[in-house]
Amino acid sequence: MTDRKTYPLVIFLGPAMAAIGLFFFIPVLAALVLSFTDFDIYALGNFSVARFVGLRNYVQIFNDPLFWKALKNTLYFLLAGGPLSIAVSLGAALLLNAKLVRWKPLFRFVYFAPVVTTLVAVAVVWRFIYHPRFGLLNYALGLLGINPIDWLGDPNWAMPAMILLAVWKNFGYNMIIFIAGLQNIPAELYEAASIDGAGFWQRFRSVTLPLLAPTTVFITIITMIGYFQFFAEPYVMTQGGPLNSTLSIVLLMYQQGFRWWSMGYAAAIAFVLFLFILLGSAAQTWLQRRRAG
Amino acid sequence: MRTVKSLGLHAVLLVLAVVTMAPLVWMFAASFMASGEASTFPPPFFPAHPTLKQYVELFTRLNITHYVVNSALLSLSVTALSLLVNSMAGFAFAKYRFAGRDKLFKLLMASMVIPAQVTMLPLFLMLNKMGLVNTYFGVIIPGLASIFGIFLIRQYALSIPDSLIEAARMDGAGDFRIYWSVILPLCKPILITLAIFTFMGTWNDFLWPLIIMTDDAMYTLPVALAGLAGEHVQDTELMMAGAVMTVLPVLLVFLALQKYYISGIMAGSVKE
Numbered sequence: 001m002t003d004r005k006t007y008p009l010v011i012f013l014g015p016a017m018a019a020i021g022l023f024f025f026i027p028v029l030a031a032l033v034l035s036f037t038d039f040d041i042y043a044l045g046n047f048s049v050a051r052f053v054g055l056r057n058y059v060q061i062f063n064d065p066l067f068w069k070a071l072k073n074t075l076y077f078l079l080a081g082g083p084l085s086i087a088v089s090l091g092a093a094l095l096l097n098a099k100l101v102r103w104k105p106l107f108r109f110v111y112f113a114p115v116v117t118t119l120v121a122v123a124v125v126w127r128f129i130y131h132p133r134f135g136l137l138n139y140a141l142g143l144l145g146i147n148p149i150d151w152l153g154d155p156n157w158a159m160p161a162m163i164l165l166a167v168w169k170n171f172g173y174n175m176i177i178f179i180a181g182l183q184n185i186p187a188e189l190y191e192a193a194s195i196d197g198a199g200f201w202q203r204f205r206s207v208t209l210p211l212l213a214p215t216t217v218f219i220t221i222i223t224m225i226g227y228f229q230f231f232a233e234p235y236v237m238t239q240g241g242p243l244n245s246t247l248s249i250v251l252l253m254y255q256q257g258f259r260w261w262s263m264g265y266a267a268a269i270a271f272v273l274f275l276f277i278l279l280g281s282a283a284q285t286w287l288q289r290r291r292a293g
Numbered sequence: 294m295r296t297v298k299s300l301g302l303h304a305v306l307l308v309l310a311v312v313t314m315a316p317l318v319w320m321f322a323a324s325f326m327a328s329g330e331a332s333t334f335p336p337p338f339f340p341a342h343p344t345l346k347q348y349v350e351l352f353t354r355l356n357i358t359h360y361v362v363n364s365a366l367l368s369l370s371v372t373a374l375s376l377l378v379n380s381m382a383g384f385a386f387a388k389y390r391f392a393g394r395d396k397l398f399k400l401l402m403a404s405m406v407i408p409a410q411v412t413m414l415p416l417f418l419m420l421n422k423m424g425l426v427n428t429y430f431g432v433i434i435p436g437l438a439s440i441f442g443i444f445l446i447r448q449y450a451l452s453i454p455d456s457l458i459e460a461a462r463m464d465g466a467g468d469f470r471i472y473w474s475v476i477l478p479l480c481k482p483i484l485i486t487l488a489i490f491t492f493m494g495t496w497n498d499f500l501w502p503l504i505i506m507t508d509d510a511m512y513t514l515p516v517a518l519a520g521l522a523g524e525h526v527q528d529t530e531l532m533m534a535g536a537v538m539t540v541l542p543v544l545l546v547f548l549a550l551q552k553y554y555i556s557g558i559m560a561g562s563v564k565e
Contacts, residue, residue: 120499134331250500
């Protein structure tokens with residue numbers, strides 16, 4: 001439009017850039033600095049007590065069994081829950097996209113409803129659904145002849161319980177994006193494949209999946225970023241237990257930073273989390289480019 | 294063959310719908326049960342004698358009104374303020390030419406990969422120094438501007454023809470006038486979308502309010518509910534009523550405005 005004056009820019013762009021600079025970029029840099037200090041509860045009252053300790057926090061992370069436990073749990077959540085949730089989303093999208101289906105808006109609304117709910121509230125609800133004696137889940141499994149499971153009390157079952165809740169809560173979101181992707185695939189391609197005698201699976205493999213690849217990469221990245229930040233479910237349902245079996249990286253950061261006030265150490269944990277997310281996103285994008293190129 | 298296939302499809306869809314709705318329907322049902330009713334075997338799905346007792350207890354003994362007010366005020370003020378700040382910035386990125394514009398925009402896009410948790414420790418220290426811990430400002434400030442919001446508005450504003458802006462300028466309209474009377478009305482659909490996203494995001498947010506609100510009277514609903522659920526492990530029915538109070542407002546907003554919400558997800562997913 002114009003490049004005559006700067007004052008409109010100051011007015012329009014100023015507030016947003018000031019807010020993002022002050023409350024996002026400066027804290028990111030400050031967190032990096034913080035991660036090289038021994039900032040603790042004493043420094044909270046008087047910042048000058050904190051000293052630079054170089055890479056000590058990062059070395060400590062590397063030697064901290066709790067961190068490895070949290071990383072393992074987070075990766076479990078990500079690598080088991082992520083693909084499962086994407087598969088359910090894709091399945092639901094394929095079903096809803098079928099020509100024969102009626103009442104599409106109703107089904108779409110139902111599948112999407114958990115997405116908008118408050119995570120803390122539904123975690124409270126699911127804590128009771130997982131109750132070993134009076135929970136609905138064990139009751140339903142009992143009808144199928146399956147013995148009761150102590151979902152949140154058994155270290156082997158606590159993570160699957162978290163994953164089940166997350167898949168239930170999130171699949172509707174990716175389903176919507178998949179539906180948009182499916183609707184962009186030209187119908188002629190399916191017709192051509194049908195004429196060539198391709199069955200449902202063949203059409204799915206040679207038309208749907210390849211043309212859906214960009215959508216799938218996008219969904220994989222946002223799902224990964226979201227699942228890495230896994231926090232409220234264990235906070236509400238297990239506090240990280242039993243035996244730290246649901247301790248996540250963000251929960252560990254929260255406990256170190258805001259319960260024990262080891263803020264230098266917690267900042268280093270936050271940066272390690274950031275690094276993992278960055279590497280994950282880069283790997284996804286690289287894989288996609290290599291396939292496309 | 295067609296009807297068999299159709300029946301099969303609908304059967305699968307119906308089973309998935311029942312499984313998806315069951316936890317939410319049970320939450321509503323259990324919130325109307327008498328105390329202790331949910332903890333019997335076999336677990337009842339519907340209350341034998343529906344009662345409002347749990348809700349009365351929430352509002353009297355547990356004083357939930359505080360938290361409802363906190364959540365509502367915070368969500369509404371973050372929505373209003375961030376809508377103004379983000380729409381101005383989105384407009385500037387779409388319709389003004391200035392040195393470094395594209396670089397700045399790319400930097401903002403790239404920084405979306407930084408998880409918010411990274412900023413939380415210094416932000417807490419900063420707000421603590423400013424005396425803003427335990428105040429509404431502490432929650433509002435990080436929500437003032439959002440990179441995603443700026444992105445959504447910019448993409449939408451790009452499709453507004455420059456000729457409309459030039460015409461308004463010919464008629465003597467100033468920059469702010471153009472933003473307010475030409476751009477904003479044309480951006481209405483995306484503004485509604487962003488408003489819903491922001492409202493729900495703030496209402497549902499947990500980690501940041503948990504960190505910044507240290508005094509019970511300042512808790513938002515999710516923070517209060519998480520605390521209560523830790524103390525009232527046995528009071529299933531009461532906690533379900535608390536969960537309903539937390540979830541109901543966002544479900545109603547979604548029910549009323551789902552068209553805008555869904556289109557927003559699609560707009561957000563087609564970047565690049």
